[in-house]
Amino acid sequence: MTLTFTVEDPATLEAIAEVPDQGADDARGAVDRAASAYAAWSRTSPRHRSDVLRRAFDLMHRDKDELAVLVSRENGKSLTDAHAEIGYAAEFFRWFSEEAVRPGGEYGESPAGGTRTIVRHRPVGVAALVTPWNFPAAMVTRKIAPALAAGCTVVLKPARETPLTALAIARLLTEAGVPEGVVEIATTTRAGEVVGTWLEDARVRKISFTGSTGVGRHLLRQAADRVLNSSMELGGNAPLVVTEDADLDAAVAGAMVAKFRNGGQACTAANRIYVHADIAFDFVARFGAEVEKLTVGRAVDGAAIGPLISATALRDVTAAVDLAVEEGARISHRATTPDAPGHFYPPTVLANVQEGDTILREEIFGPVAAIVTWHDDDDLIRQVNDTEYGLAAYVFAGDLGRALRLGERIDAGMVGINRGVVSDPSAPFGGVKQSGLGREGAREGLREFQETQYLSVDWPE
Numbered sequence: 256m257t258l259t260f261t262v263e264d265p266a267t268l269e270a271i272a273e274v275p276d277q278g279a280d281d282a283r284g285a286v287d288r289a290a291s292a293y294a295a296w297s298r299t300s301p302r303h304r305s306d307v308l309r310r311a312f313d314l315m316h317r318d319k320d321e322l323a324v325l326v327s328r329e330n331g332k333s334l335t336d337a338h339a340e341i342g343y344a345a346e347f348f349r350w351f352s353e354e355a356v357r358p359g360g361e362y363g364e365s366p367a368g369g370t371r372t373i374v375r376h377r378p379v380g381v382a383a384l385v386t387p388w389n390f391p392a393a394m395v396t397r398k399i400a401p402a403l404a405a406g407c408t409v410v411l412k413p414a415r416e417t418p419l420t421a422l423a424i425a426r427l428l429t430e431a432g433v434p435e436g437v438v439e440i441a442t443t444t445r446a447g448e449v450v451g452t453w454l455e456d457a458r459v460r461k462i463s464f465t466g467s468t469g470v471g472r473h474l475l476r477q478a479a480d481r482v483l484n485s486s487m488e489l490g491g492n493a494p495l496v497v498t499e500d501a502d503l504d505a506a507v508a509g510a511m512v513a514k515f516r517n518g519g520q521a522c523t524a525a526n527r528i529y530v531h532a533d534i535a536f537d538f539v540a541r542f543g544a545e546v547e548k549l550t551v552g553r554a555v556d557g558a559a560i561g562p563l564i565s566a567t568a569l570r571d572v573t574a575a576v577d578l579a580v581e582e583g584a585r586i587s588h589r590a591t592t593p594d595a596p597g598h599f600y601p602p603t604v605l606a607n608v609q610e611g612d613t614i615l616r617e618e619i620f621g622p623v624a625a626i627v628t629w630h631d632d633d634d635l636i637r638q639v640n641d642t643e644y645g646l647a648a649y650v651f652a653g654d655l656g657r658a659l660r661l662g663e664r665i666d667a668g669m670v671g672i673n674r675g676v677v678s679d680p681s682a683p684f685g686g687v688k689q690s691g692l693g694r695e696g697a698r699e700g701l702r703e704f705q706e707t708q709y710l711s712v713d714w715p716e
């Protein structure tokens with residue numbers, strides 16, 4: 256008898272589905288299939304792989320409404336956020352269908368003469384992919400699309416909270432013409448056992464992980480045993496800076512998106528909002544008024560903000576806010592939550608947060624905006640960079656030159672200038688410091704699934 260586990264709707268706590276609870280033997284079986292499919296898939300033409308990925312893009316659009324409902328049901332996010340995610344997720348199939356036919360390469364002459372060098376990029380091999388629950392579709396396509404474009408086959412473990420979207424995407428890929436064994440999905444409650452089995456298997460040549468910095472560190476340690484090619488998209492602690500000359504309407508709108516998209520459960524979420532002291536009063540009043548208008552509840556009822564993913568997440572966010580208040584912050588504005596069983600937390604604005612407060616050091620991962628005031632550019636940059644993370648940052652300023660100067664001084668892989676979103680399939684997504692290694696999307700995203708080889712050719716004069 257196969258073991259199974261239950262997938263729950265975090266807005267109602269109702270069971271949605273039962274999926275297989277796989278273990279080490281199943282994990283090895285998935286690698287068996289991915290390894291035997293590799294020989295043929297890695298030798299298909301770039302154009303063939305491009306056509307398959309382009310069909311996957313079309314099929315995601317054909318099924319976008321059903322997929323958005325599925326994302327909302329297992330993750331809890333609003334239908335607006337779910338539709339946006341499906342559109343974004345599908346774009347990775349389109350972008351990498353375009354990149355698949357541009358594998359690149361170089362031809363060079365050696366300085367001493369007598370030799371020519373041909374540089375090529377070949378697929379790294381079978382890749383293990385591990386994804387989080389907060390973007391159940393986009394984190395899956397952002398890895399599968401470049402891997403398949405490069406000619407890799409993959410084994411993927413979705414988060415236990417949200418395996419259904421990954422399974423639905425795998426079915427679409429089969430319909431698009433992906434052969435058996437090229438994409439293997441392993442659903443499990445035993446992440447360590449399944450992923451550990453993959454990392455020990457000599458046939459697996461790559462680990463690409465998106466999730467928390469803690470689990471990323473653990474996987475890097477395991478990957479060290481076989482010197483495994485590793486890409487890590489980890490946690491963030493994004494600052495959002497508002498200068499005294501910023502367009503306040505744009506800054507408030509941008510902060511609403513940067514903070515509350517996905518209910519604050521995003522690695523790029525604005526965790527720390529730094530507002531210049533001259534405009535802090537106005538900003539907090541306007542931003543707070545918007546926050547109080549946010550509706551919280553089930554996606555099907557049209558709510559703007561859904562539940563947190565789990566009881567643990569609700570406990571953690573509650574504790575983070577309680578501690579912030581103990582440390583001197585003040586709850587200036589708050590929305591209301593429905594009287595329902597889901598893991599709902601009210602969107603909250605914390606004013607008077609001070610340098611050194613715990614809430615500025617850790618990822619909040621919920622609908623809570625912590626506001627700090629500042630006076631001086633140099634001191635601002637020092638505070639903003641005082642974190643082990645470096646994923647996203649945002650700057651709102653009236654003078655574009657100043658915005659760019661501040662943006663360049665922030666230690667982050669991505670900086671939104673006068674906008675609250677940075678994600679774009681054509682741009683290299685990723686972090687510095689403990690927010691990760693490598694990039695996803697853009698040309699760089701393809702390179703993560705390739706290895707450089709050169710042929711040194713004797714070329715007598």
Ligand code: NAP
Pocket residue numbers: 385386387388389390394412413414415416443444445446447448450451465466467468470471473474487488489490491521522523618646686690691
């Ligand atoms: P997580 O707890 O690190 O889990 C991520 C994935 O790793 C899940 O599939 C999880 O499986 C798996 N996992 C957990 N423990 C494992 C272990 N010992 N060995 C192997 N795999 C293991 O992160 P999360 O809570 O799902 O997601 C939130 C985090 O992801 C945040 O820190 C956020 O910033 C980060 N994130 C980063 C990006 C980025 O691009 N940089 C994007 C989105 C999210 P289970 O579900 O079974 O635990």
Ligand code: MG
Pocket residue numbers: none
């Ligand atoms: Mg987890």
